[in-house]
Amino acid sequence: MIRITDLGMVFAQGTPDENTALESINLEINRGDFITVIGSNGAGKSTLFNALSGTYTPTRGTILLKNEEAGPERDITREPEFIRARYIGRIFQNPLLGTAGKMTLADNMMICHKKGYKGLRISLNTAMREYFREQLRILGMGLEDRLNDNVELFSGGQRQALTLLMTVMSRPALLLLDEHTAALDPRNAEIVMDLTMRFAAEYGLTVMMITHNMGHAIAYGSRLIMMDEGRILLDIGAGEKSRLTTESLVQRFRDIKKVSLQNDEMLLG
Numbered sequence: 001m002i003r004i005t006d007l008g009m010v011f012a013q014g015t016p017d018e019n020t021a022l023e024s025i026n027l028e029i030n031r032g033d034f035i036t037v038i039g040s041n042g043a044g045k046s047t048l049f050n051a052l053s054g055t056y057t058p059t060r061g062t063i064l065l066k067n068e069e070a071g072p073e074r075d076i077t078r079e080p081e082f083i084r085a086r087y088i089g090r091i092f093q094n095p096l097l098g099t100a101g102k103m104t105l106a107d108n109m110m111i112c113h114k115k116g117y118k119g120l121r122i123s124l125n126t127a128m129r130e131y132f133r134e135q136l137r138i139l140g141m142g143l144e145d146r147l148n149d150n151v152e153l154f155s156g157g158q159r160q161a162l163t164l165l166m167t168v169m170s171r172p173a174l175l176l177l178d179e180h181t182a183a184l185d186p187r188n189a190e191i192v193m194d195l196t197m198r199f200a201a202e203y204g205l206t207v208m209m210i211t212h213n214m215g216h217a218i219a220y221g222s223r224l225i226m227m228d229e230g231r232i233l234l235d236i237g238a239g240e241k242s243r244l245t246t247e248s249l250v251q252r253f254r255d256i257k258k259v260s261l262q263n264d265e266m267l268l269g
């Protein structure tokens with residue numbers, strides 16, 4: 001569905017600060033894949049997401065998208081971020097980023113609902129409010145009764161769950177989760193993670209999820225990739241992934257890199 005070929009990203013090219021964030025990424029993301037992405041600090045995980053979402057234009061390589069079964073592949077490597085935002089959803093670690101705090105819950109949902117309907121006026125009528133309530137009920141947080149509250153009144157966990165709901169409401173072709181539960185307390189992190197898995201399964205979403213939690217990387221999803229120094233070091237599919245343990249993953253890393261690690265923190269930290 002998305003084919004990434006020889007993707008490279010060099011920051012400040014030709015200056016003393018030149019920094020290669022992505023070496024040569026080759027990756028095929030299939031429809032319905034749930035890929036967990038791990039790797040140490042600076043491995044290039046966020047840069048890969050930035051290239052996919054259009055935040056950064058890569059220095060080299062191509063990103064092709066094939067949305068429909070029969071449709072042709074489309075080169076989206078240089079497509080602007082605001083256009084890709086219509087079909088690529090992204091959620092960040094900071095739970096305040098995905099919603100507008102000074103606006104009501106109803107208005108936030110309205111903006112999200114109108115995404116992709118440029119110029120079309122849809123009014124916040126009774127039917128729309130009922131639809132939003134129905135969607136909000138899925139979260140099980142009582143937000144369906146707070147449509148007129150400003151979103152800044154909600155907790156971090158509620159805001160991140162809301163961001164997730166609003167993002168999946170438009171059924172993105174690809175959902176990028178950039179450590180989206182890392183800033184939440186353990187209980188809320190679990191709630192948001194459970195909702196993520198539920199939405200992914202119910203809507204057949206294609207998901208990439210960056211995490212520094214190796215347990216999560218192993219437990220969730222159907223595929224795992226490990227990045228290191230701007231490359232994909234490991235790409236583990238469903239069969240093998242179901243048998244993975246933290247120890248075996250660290251061992252695979254050791255074998256490839258020919259280094260000795262004392263623990264998984266060295267790999268992920």
Ligand SMILES: Nc1ncnc2c1ncn2[C@@H]1O[C@H](COP(=O)(O)OP(=O)(O)OP(=O)(O)O)[C@@H](O)[C@H]1O
Pocket residue numbers: 011012019020021039040041042043044045046047048
């Ligand atoms: N806008 C930028 N300008 C210059 N260098 C950058 C920029 N963004 C990222 N980098 C560099 O690119 C490399 C990869 O960074 P990236 O943020 O993709 O890593 P990461 O795997 O997401 O790390 P972390 O787990 O710490 O978030 C790093 O060396 C980083 O300093």
